[in-house]
Amino acid sequence: MVEVTVTIRNRAGVHTRPAAMIVKTAAQYKSNVFLTGENNMRINAKSIIGVMTLAAAQGTTLSLWIEGADEQEAAKTLKELFDSGFGEQI
């Protein structure tokens, strides 16, 4: 099990496009990937509706909880995705 803390860096927050990127990235791995937001609600990162309901605005801190055979790679890639601000203006 790997737990990583990430921060939403892009201005617009987790809107449609970043949510889609998170889901697509998480879905590449066999591991279970969960995200916990500031309201302590834990959602499945492979569900776009779940990720969108996080409603994570810029500056929000989320914790990623990953468990499975490829958890290390998944954690690394997902952290990079969040750190890049989803390739948007930060």
Add this chain to the structure above:
Amino acid sequence: MSQETTGAPDEGKRGDNGSSFGEILFRGIPASPGIAIATCIVLKNQAQDVISLNLIPAERRDDERLRYHSAVQTCLDELQATYRIAEREIGNVASILESYELILKDWTINEAIERRIVEGFPAENAVLAEYDASRNLFKAAKDPMLRERAMDLDNVKDRLIVALHNRELTHTIARNAIVIAPSIIPQDVILFHEGEILAYVTEVGGIASHSSILARSLGIPAVIGVKNLTAHLNGGCTVIVDGHEGTLIANPGPETLHLYEAKLLESREQHRRLAELRDHVSQTTDNHRITLMANVDSPEEVASAISMGAEGIGLVRTEMLIIRLDRFPDEDEQLEWYSSMAERAYPHPITLRAFDIGTDKFVSGLPHEKNPSLGIRGVRFLLSRPDIFRKQLRAVLRASKHKNVRFMIPMVTRVSEIEDSLALLRECREALREQSEDFDEYMPVGIMIETPAAALLADKLADMVNFFSIGTNDLTQYTLAADRTSDLVSGIYDSFNPAVLKLMKQSIDAARSKNLSVSVCGEFAGHSAATELLIGMGVDVLSVNVPLLPELKSRIIQSSYSRSLQIFEEAMCCERPSEVRKKVAAIKQA
């Protein structure tokens, strides 16, 4: 002629045109310009009439599940078809549609829906229940933009319900018709466009929504935000959609119809001229090149400027962002705004003018002066607030990474103002370099020539910057000491005054001798009688508000450089504005 209404309609007074009820005017928000007159098709809300309380018998629940799967597949197929059309027609809109695909494939919601179906719910009910539950979570979000995304879920839900009913929307029904619907999703816009729709009107939606953006890029007139429209209109009646005004007129009387038919003809004619003009190089009959640019206040305008043939943005009034927010935007807010403009204009240049909180714009929290047009505005204000100036410089630099951003300093009257501004700019560059931020090291910096002082010092200033832009509105106001907002001196405020023309000429000559480009971005640039005068004066770039672009371009391509030189020379011999105007008119007619 007709009564106005928002939401509920009132019957017009002119109910004598033979129809069961008279002309009705509905007011909405203009989302995409253009006019259409046609029969309407009204799509009622699909999800309303499906609630059934009967449980599905146990032996048919598997079929019900399959029915749901095939509805999802239908929606996915439809999306695929839309992708292909979208890519052919407008290029990169795939990301708009991608989220719909991910929602349709979302396993958490699919699992929840299937669980309900297994419990005996009809597929429609299961879809409604689960989508509405998720949607309500969205609605509770603090961030308004995320709240709006609840609409994405509604759109997918409606689409699923339609598919479950096997009532696939045949988009060809829209052929030569106007579609009226509670909402329209991006796929609809694209497919309706294929089906040769004339216009659409919706009850909800935003002008920055994906559907509205698509409508504008596809040239489909659209009006949005007309509340309860589908409840008040029946399909088959004649409607007029005015995408400029944001209105819909149902059952138009003969007079209204006549009026709009004329407008429609005019707008078609304009469209035709525009298309003809767009690919025409902006040069005089004797091949003297004049670059045509646009003045804009928002990223949306950038796209329409470019589509109307602008070769760049000659002026972005960045203070519009302050006015819109009613506060100073932070660096990242500015960066986002500037970048989205730079991206839309790319590879054409955009010219960001530093905040000029002028006399005619009010922002709360700024010092109040008795005579603000002679007060702390433009670069004076910026240098007095290095915290604000620095943020803007950093944002502008960061937006310059694609190397199509130019920066411009307003209200210059002294050499030291440029020295100080450039020093601050150097400092910002250094800081960004240390932070390994990507930006254009050689971003051109120019100044506005809009005070007599700047025009008179032009030869000195030309050594310090990369370009000049003449702001004729302020240059006229300051040269003639006539407030351009005062009716009492409106007879004095006149850019054709030889005093103004001489200052302009002096600035242009100074720029020419140092090989700087000179643009004119005030109202004078778009004045119908001034085009040849400005060309003759030696201006390289004319920048005007977007709606003026086609006319200005057609004037440029009809003018001749040699005649322009002659017009200017004769105008410079005049003593009065009226004589200049006469000269301009006389030579044009000769």
